[in-house]
Amino acid sequence: xxxxxxxxxxxxxxxxxxxxxxxxxxxxxxxxxxxxxxxxxxxxxxxxxxxxxxxxxxxxxxxxxxxxxxxxxxxxxxxxxxxxxxxxxxxxxxxxxxxxxxxxxxxxxxxxx
Numbered sequence: 519x520x521x522x523x524x525x526x527x528x529x530x531x532x533x534x535x536x537x538x539x540x541x542x543x544x545x546x547x548x549x550x551x552x553x554x555x556x557x558x559x560x561x562x563x564x565x566x567x568x569x570x571x572x573x574x575x576x577x578x579x580x581x582x583x584x585x586x587x588x589x590x591x592x593x594x595x596x597x598x599x600x601x602x603x604x605x606x607x608x609x610x611x612x613x614x615x616x617x618x619x620x621x622x623x624x625x626x627x628x629x630x631x
Contacts, residue, residue: 541557
């Protein structure tokens, strides 16, 4: 991904066909070492192709991918509010306590830590 990002940055700067040394120079300017195998693979894949056309084709493909789901579920407190103000008032503090308990379950550890 870093190689592609450097390729695209060079393209934005006016270099329509960046070389491996151009990409290495961009990456080294931010302290990243280029991986020869991936760099050569990227350049062979993009050789003779217009990057703007590839981006447009990719955007069209992404447009056909379903992205979304069913509508959101109604709020749980909605029925209580319709029944009476006191019932809703009693349920609100309980809901806050449940949220607090859920946030304590992770004990400061993230999913990917």
